Amino acid sequence: MSTTRDLTEAPAQTHEQTITCRGERFRLYLDSDRIQKRIAEIGRQISNEYEGKTPILISVLNGAFMFTADLMRTIDIDCEVDFIKLSSYGDEKVSSGQVHELKSVDANLEGRDVIVIEDIVDTGLSMQFMMNRLADYNPKSVRVASLLHKPASTEPDLTLDYVGFEIPDLFVIGYGLDYGQIARNLPDIYILDEK
Numbered sequence: 001m002s003t004t005r006d007l008t009e010a011p012a013q014t015h016e017q018t019i020t021c022r023g024e025r026f027r028l029y030l031d032s033d034r035i036q037k038r039i040a041e042i043g044r045q046i047s048n049e050y051e052g053k054t055p056i057l058i059s060v061l062n063g064a065f066m067f068t069a070d071l072m073r074t075i076d077i078d079c080e081v082d083f084i085k086l087s088s089y090g091d092e093k094v095s096s097g098q099v100h101e102l103k104s105v106d107a108n109l110e111g112r113d114v115i116v117i118e119d120i121v122d123t124g125l126s127m128q129f130m131m132n133r134l135a136d137y138n139p140k141s142v143r144v145a146s147l148l149h150k151p152a153s154t155e156p157d158l159t160l161d162y163v164g165f166e167i168p169d170l171f172v173i174g175y176g177l178d179y180g181q182i183a184r185n186l187p188d189i190y191i192l193d194e195k
């Protein structure tokens with residue numbers, strides 16, 4: 001029989017079927033094995049497509065830190081990494097509609113092959129902000145890798161070059177994705193259980 005663990009009361013474990021986070025119930029949606037297999041496929045694809053180049057991965061903090069670290073380990077050509085920090089959700093399950101840049105990129109991106117690394121593209125506002133921001137830096141090329149995409153929610157016309165999983169329009173947590181800053185440390189991804 002499965003139990004529902006309250007994340008605010010017990011430490012993180014793997015593969016629990018249901019958990020509660022801030023009083024709301026979530027069910028297991030993507031387990032870590034499935035996530036890691038898909039990341040390895042994306043890493044192979046990037047390694048093949050950027051052979052002979054040294055792309056720079058721009059990881060969008062905070063959410064993308066885990067995906068970035070795992071993806072980078074599956075890329076077997078030279079590559080660099082740098083970070084930008086954006087925030088638009090605060091502690092809520094819906095976007096504030098305002099994207100704030102809390103930390104800018106340090107590297108010089110002029111003439112570089114840039115790959116933006118996101119954990120999720122939902123409304124698309126953060127990625128649209130990123131694309132506008134990158135245009136200021138004059139890179140040679142820009143592609144996007146997002147572990148998750150909610151196509152039904154995304155309004156701007158965005159090209160996502162590498163997508164791990166297309167998911168329904170429901171709030172997800174785990175594997176870097178938070179709810180009020182907790183749940184990022186879960187190795188699996190959980191989805192809001194509407195029942």
Ligand SMILES: O=P(O)(O)OC[C@H]1O[C@H](OP(=O)(O)OP(=O)(O)O)[C@H](O)[C@@H]1O
Nearest residue numbers: 062063087088089121122123124125126
């Ligand atoms: O497509 P959107 O609707 O813009 O949502 C996507 C963004 O939301 C999350 O960031 P958040 O603002 O929650 O900050 P965090 O990464 O620090 O959790 C996520 O990491 C993406 O950057």
Ligand SMILES: Nc1nc2[nH]cnc2c(=O)[nH]1
Nearest residue numbers: 122170171172173177178
């Ligand atoms: N944790 C989390 N952050 C998001 N940011 C945009 N969409 C989501 C989501 O579904 N979950």
